[in-house]
Amino acid sequence: MKINFIKISFIAVLAMAINFLHAQTISQPHLQLSKGGYPWSFKFTEFDSEVVYENMPYVDAAALQAEDDANAAAGSKVLRFGYDHYVSYKLTNSGVWHNLNNGDKIWRIGIASAGALTMNISFKSLNLPDGCRLFVYNGDKTEFHGAFTQEHVTPGDKMLGSELLSGEKVVVELYVPKSALDHVYLEIWRVTHAYKDLRYAVTRTFGASGSCENNARCPSYAAWDNQIRSGICLVNGGEFCSAALINNTCNDGKAYVLTANHCGSSGFGSWVFRFNWESTGCTTPGSSPSSNSISGGTQRAAYAGADMSLVEMNSVPPLSYNVYYAGWDRNNTAPTNPFGIHHPSGDIKKFSQTTGTGSSATYSGAACWQTPTWTDGVTEPGSSGSPLFNSSGLIIGQLYGGPSDCSCEGSASCGYDFYGKVFTSWTGGGTNPTRLSNWLDPCSTGTTTLSGYDPNASTVALDAGISSITSPENASTSCDPNFTPVVVLRNYGTTTLTTVNINYHLDAATPAVFAWTGSLASGSSTSVTLPAFTASVAAHTWTAYTSNPNGGVDGNATNDSNTNSFTVISAPTGTALPFTQGFDPVTFPPAGWTIINPDANVTWVRSTAASGYGASTASARFDNFSSATDISGESDYLETPVLDFTGTGTLNLLFDVAYARYDASYFDSLYVWITTDCGGTWTKIFGSGSTGLATAADNTSAFTPTATQWDTYTVDLSAYAGITSVQIRFENKSGWGNYLYLDNINISYPVMPVADFSGTPTMVCQGETVVFTNSTTGATSYSWTFGGGTPGSSTSASPTVTYNTPGTYNVTLVATSGAGSDTEVKTGYIVVNANPPTPTISNLAGTLSATPSTGYTYQWYLNGSPVSGANASTYTPAVNGNYTVEITDSLGCSALSAVTTFTGLFENSDAGGMIGVYPNPTQGLFTVTLNTNFGQDCDLAIYNGVGQLMFSKPVQFATGTRSFEMNVAGLAPGVYTLSITDGTKRYNHKLVIE
Numbered sequence: 001m002k003i004n005f006i007k008i009s010f011i012a013v014l015a016m017a018i019n020f021l022h023a024q025t026i027s028q029p030h031l032q033l034s035k036g037g038y039p040w041s042f043k044f045t046e047f048d049s050e051v052v053y054e055n056m057p058y059v060d061a062a063a064l065q066a067e068d069d070a071n072a073a074a075g076s077k078v079l080r081f082g083y084d085h086y087v088s089y090k091l092t093n094s095g096v097w098h099n100l101n102n103g104d105k106i107w108r109i110g111i112a113s114a115g116a117l118t119m120n121i122s123f124k125s126l127n128l129p130d131g132c133r134l135f136v137y138n139g140d141k142t143e144f145h146g147a148f149t150q151e152h153v154t155p156g157d158k159m160l161g162s163e164l165l166s167g168e169k170v171v172v173e174l175y176v177p178k179s180a181l182d183h184v185y186l187e188i189w190r191v192t193h194a195y196k197d198l199r200y201a202v203t204r205t206f207g208a209s210g211s212c213e214n215n216a217r218c219p220s221y222a223a224w225d226n227q228i229r230s231g232i233c234l235v236n237g238g239e240f241c242s243a244a245l246i247n248n249t250c251n252d253g254k255a256y257v258l259t260a261n262h263c264g265s266s267g268f269g270s271w272v273f274r275f276n277w278e279s280t281g282c283t284t285p286g287s288s289p290s291s292n293s294i295s296g297g298t299q300r301a302a303y304a305g306a307d308m309s310l311v312e313m314n315s316v317p318p319l320s321y322n323v324y325y326a327g328w329d330r331n332n333t334a335p336t337n338p339f340g341i342h343h344p345s346g347d348i349k350k351f352s353q354t355t356g357t358g359s360s361a362t363y364s365g366a367a368c369w370q371t372p373t374w375t376d377g378v379t380e381p382g383s384s385g386s387p388l389f390n391s392s393g394l395i396i397g398q399l400y401g402g403p404s405d406c407s408c409e410g411s412a413s414c415g416y417d418f419y420g421k422v423f424t425s426w427t428g429g430g431t432n433p434t435r436l437s438n439w440l441d442p443c444s445t446g447t448t449t450l451s452g453y454d455p456n457a458s459t460v461a462l463d464a465g466i467s468s469i470t471s472p473e474n475a476s477t478s479c480d481p482n483f484t485p486v487v488v489l490r491n492y493g494t495t496t497l498t499t500v501n502i503n504y505h506l507d508a509a510t511p512a513v514f515a516w517t518g519s520l521a522s523g524s525s526t527s528v529t530l531p532a533f534t535a536s537v538a539a540h541t542w543t544a545y546t547s548n549p550n551g552g553v554d555g556n557a558t559n560d561s562n563t564n565s566f567t568v569i570s571a572p573t574g575t576a577l578p579f580t581q582g583f584d585p586v587t588f589p590p591a592g593w594t595i596i597n598p599d600a601n602v603t604w605v606r607s608t609a610a611s612g613y614g615a616s617t618a619s620a621r622f623d624n625f626s627s628a629t630d631i632s633g634e635s636d637y638l639e640t641p642v643l644d645f646t647g648t649g650t651l652n653l654l655f656d657v658a659y660a661r662y663d664a665s666y667f668d669s670l671y672v673w674i675t676t677d678c679g680g681t682w683t684k685i686f687g688s689g690s691t692g693l694a695t696a697a698d699n700t701s702a703f704t705p706t707a708t709q710w711d712t713y714t715v716d717l718s719a720y721a722g723i724t725s726v727q728i729r730f731e732n733k734s735g736w737g738n739y740l741y742l743d744n745i746n747i748s749y750p751v752m753p754v755a756d757f758s759g760t761p762t763m764v765c766q767g768e769t770v771v772f773t774n775s776t777t778g779a780t781s782y783s784w785t786f787g788g789g790t791p792g793s794s795t796s797a798s799p800t801v802t803y804n805t806p807g808t809y810n811v812t813l814v815a816t817s818g819a820g821s822d823t824e825v826k827t828g829y830i831v832v833n834a835n836p837p838t839p840t841i842s843n844l845a846g847t848l849s850a851t852p853s854t855g856y857t858y859q860w861y862l863n864g865s866p867v868s869g870a871n872a873s874t875y876t877p878a879v880n881g882n883y884t885v886e887i888t889d890s891l892g893c894s895a896l897s898a899v900t901t902f903t904g905l906f907e908n909s910d911a912g913g914m915i916g917v918y919p920n921p922t923q924g925l926f927t928v929t930l931n932t933n934f935g936q937d938c939d940l941a942i943y944n945g946v947g948q949l950m951f952s953k954p955v956q957f958a959t960g961t962r963s964f965e966m967n968v969a970g971l972a973p974g975v976y977t978l979s980i981t982d983g984t985k986r987y988n989h990k991l992v993i994e
Helices: 010-023 045-050 061-073 219-230 422-427
Strands: 030-032 053-055 082-090 096-099 105-112 118-127 133-138 144-148 169-176 185-194 231-236 239-245 256-260 272-275 291-295 297-303 308-313 339-342 350-354 359-363 366-370 374-376 387-389 395-401 418-421 464-471 476-478 486-491 497-506 512-520 525-529 539-547 561-568 579-581 594-596 605-607 619-623 635-639 652-659 669-675 683-689 711-716 727-733 739-748 757-760 763-765 768-774 781-786 800-803 807-817 820-833 840-844 847-851 857-862 881-888 894-896 900-902 915-918 925-930 937-943 949-956 963-967 974-981 986-993
Touching (some): 105 185, 219 231, 219 350, 219 464, 256 395, 297 422, 308 422, 464 497
Parallel strands (some): 030 291, 053 105
Antiparallel strands (some): 096 105, 118 185, 339 350, 339 387, 350 374, 464 486, 605 619, 635 727, 757 768, 807 820, 974 986
């Protein structure tokens, strides 16, 4: 039956509401400025069955993603996350009316879009007379926004836009009192479906930005607290941009928002401006933090020549939003050390900065500032329209586009962006709708710079407070009991703050006092580091508050104090170093390792297709290639066991990587993180992607590396030496590219080297060499010193040294590793003996004589070959040729003479009738006849081809007899020299034995 509303008492309604809220969890993750309250259908469930849903057409996510990729590759910084369905649902043609007994009515329409991750609704032609209440909620009633009334509707275009609601269904509900039925109007003109593109999908916008991005609330950025408060995330249907609240010279809090012209040219009444979507510290929280938002605005000025758009919001942000209107600088002065505040990839608020000086540039026809290379963070799609601040914290431009992303951080070739100039936009196109001047200087001051405006600024002279505690982080869990507390001190007063007491305590302990001194201007903040403390394993609170600003009384005690809660857990015992993992065991992940796969999609696996440099059997692999759907933006982690870094010296992480991009549009990244507090916080220690990571050329097929297509990376972990509980995680950040391989992970301290060596030989003669064999252990480099040697020093592991000067010499080796050096000195290790004097040869009557002739051993050489048996100081050659003699002393040192050519013998004097031999060739028996020129007594000898004496005998002839018979059948076949001498003459004759 229908409920008779006018018979339900206020108490009964209140009781229903309380019971309902206790029974069901309802969230408003992004709190939209509204009147509050709850839709009637949340209380009266009889409406549930009466929602009529309009079904949206199919959304081709793959085709949309292809367009997004092309736009991102072209440098676009607009983030499209959803597809806009344009509809026309009115009170008169759609939905269902419900009549209440008192004459009031409720109109509801359901809208369904299959596959949507979130949905948001845009209205126009809105007229909500007094008493009307408009709500938007998701299909399961876990999230809602409203109530919206006429004060939330944009004047002129009568538009309104809702914040994002999770799920495939939304319901629009309008309560209309009887008195307003003839005057209420509503049209739904746009339904935004967040499509399943995991790089840009809305469920991934929180936490989806690149790993190089920095949460804006890190303590190191505390000096820019005001500027951070000015940053905004814009939702325009299915697109995200960034923006900033900007001050005007009247300092009146006019709700002006500066963004990029390309972020939208119409439908401003349905824009949603989101504030304070940020972390509380450096660490990204585990779930999306809450935020505040306002719907609707009116564009006041736009100028494409500097990509500028100025929009005035429908409502002024309430004081509870704690916003700040940033100041500006309209001079044409190149910025030094600029910084940006933005929402990359639609993520929570981030801070990017750079060192150096920017320059003027033209980007897509617009006058821009080109930033120096980003050194800490970058921009991404979703950052469009975000402010660029100069070193004074004043806005000088808004982001148009550029090539930067996390793979470009620190890269001069692509790590920069372009921001449309405030200088150019100030006069713009010369008319009020195309320039900033009349909007930002309505009080006609003519100033070129303007400070910011803080609507929450105190009006009292002395007012100091702790605006936030950045360490220990709120709601954090850590196994490290040691903390260095950091607070953000803010001067809320109108007088410059020079001294203040910061009181702090852990749990219920007696507060300690830190006396701060400095100079903090009104409205400014600074990060203050307080003395370290140690907490027990338990849940704790840590509180800080101010007192005695400038030695006086604080005029507003409500903002003095801040408290964070945190928990300390017991640290697990780590595995001792050295630690290695080559993924050869079949079990994966290996024992103690963990895979984190947040999206329950493809993740790390063990692969036997390749290994580091082909030196093992397997590796860890991530398949960015094969997925049928785009997995861009997915992050998967491979975590080591807990490790114990107890030790000293240089500590290094080494790992091998093989990777090929798919192409310039589809590429992936690898990041390495470390935690020392059991995962409470992770610090990036390595990051590379695209061509910087690639070890092979682009490959549109599945990549399998060869043994040569690997790189080894070394990361210095020395800063973490001595910590007993450490973990490393390897993150694959997918761009739907190609296979990524990881292998041979090694973490170890260098060992202290032990230097040792040997030389061969250690006693040498002049000019000889010694080969040194290095038997050192644990060294990475060597430094040798050789007394008397050539070279005199060396850094080779095992050098060869020549010694040219007689004497006794030392050898020194210094062996070095990351742990230190060790020295080995061997005294008198090398003995160098002098060589004998160079011998000379004289030829006396056919006999060669060596000088010196005594005190050495001798060896004669014919044409470089030793003559067997020629070992005396004299030698009578049997054949002509080149003769040398080598003398050797008792130590084995030798000297070789110069060459002496001996030509004292006549070869084959047969032609002159001096010697006759027949038969020749012979088989051993032959007859020799001699000319009468020979004397009675002769000596006969037979030499082989190298001058070796094979046979000899004296021959004595009777008077008138000059022949005799010989038999040398024992000689081997060959060519010999038959030599006959009578003491005054010598003749040779060739003898051939067959």
